[in-house]
Amino acid sequence: MGVLVIVWLERKISAAIQQRIGPEYSGPLGILQALADGTKLLLKEDLLPPRGNIRLFRVGPSIAVISILLSYLVIPFGYHLVLADLSIGVFVWIAISSIVPIGLLMSGYGSKNKYSFSGGLRAAAQSINQLVMKYH
Structure with a gap:
């Protein structure tokens, strides 16, 4: 709410x-x-690029979303409510969240359009910047 x-x-x-x-x-x-x-x-209508690589175009966003959802595994939601009790939780979280830019690049590259590719590059750069700024 x-x-x-x-x-x-x-x-x-x-x-x-x-x-x-x-x-x-x-x-x-x-x-x-x-x-x-x-x-x-x-x-909304699901538009696919006519000349693009459909596999990359579809798998890229899936990789980004799945890695974001997997990063919630190491966050404790309560005193006894932890999805996965890992002793190296922060490192696993950093490693999993570092996969997101790859998915963004894949989806931009898969469209075979220079504007979509530059948008994917920009999104990946912003994602990397957010990750770096969290630990700087």
Whole structure:
């Protein structure tokens, strides 16, 4: 519930800053905007690049998402609630989260489009920068 409120506030504040209407037409006060966005995302057409490498294009995002989800294995959620009790948890977390840029590069390269590839490079660079800034 807190995420919906934060998303709603972020959209309202951004609309006020940019002097535009904002998400106030989706339900009362724009509360249903997140639901509308989720529905739109699920119903979007899945476009595949005609000249690209379909295998790389599909596997790249999967590698990124799976490695992010696997990084939650070493985070203790409570005193007795730990998914995997590893003595080298921080190192495993760093190693698993270091795989994300590879998935981003694979998906950008798999499209065989110079703009998508530069977007994948940019996303990978941002991911590496976030990882470096956490430990600097």
